[in-house]
């Protein structure tokens with residue numbers, strides 16, 4: 659299992675609430691993620707606040723634009739010193755290569771760069787509505803091949819595709835999997851889900867977990883329970 663596989667997704671509209679949770683967490687137990695909501699509301703200042711608390715931060719902005727624009731956006735993310743950032747693989751090979759090239763000058767300080775394949779909220783039926791008439795795992799595999807070809811560090815996928823992707827691309831190609839739901843918890847808008855121990859067992863490197871922790875009555879207890887389930891059940 660990867661060192662510190664749990665990435666807590668902080669999707670709060672209130673910075674004080676987010677910082678209250680962060681201050682209860684231990685950077686040795688998890689990493690953190692902020693996405694479009696928190697970055698739009700609180701920007702680079704929040705990134706600094708999180709870094710000052712010694713957490714690795716995944717900046718989940720899922721860039722998707724022309725190559726030149728995405729390259730500059732990824733470079734701006736690297737300037738913030740984040741641990742990981744991402745683009746949408748459906749932006750295409752040239753866009754992903756431009757993003758990768760933009761990080762070359764950062765050397766060992768470059769963030770991990772990964773690409774979103776098919777959002778974990780999407781089912782086969784949702785893809786069909788977009789004219790993509792193959793099962794989600796096939797489209798994930800196509801997009802992961804393109805991502806691998808572009809030289810990125812890995813993909814965002816669901817844990818349901820992890821076994822296939824690990825056996826196709828090997829151990830070093832990182833699999834970051836949202837859609838993680840402890841047994842009995844509410845799936846919400848997520849469709850392609852798996853429990854934390856199952857996700858690790860099939861090859862996920864990083865488990866992105868939001869509401870099962872942040873909406874729990876006791877978020878720290880929820881995180882601790884997930885952490886312990888990985889020590890005992892995997």
Ligand SMILES: O=c1ccn([C@@H]2O[C@H](COP(=O)(O)O)[C@@H](O)[C@H]2O)c(=O)[nH]1
Nearest residue numbers: 667693776777778836837866867868869
């Ligand atoms: O395919 C994807 C890509 C990103 N996400 C993000 O992960 C978290 C999941 O939160 P939960 O509350 O555990 O559902 C959220 O920030 C999404 O934007 C994803 O779910 N699926």
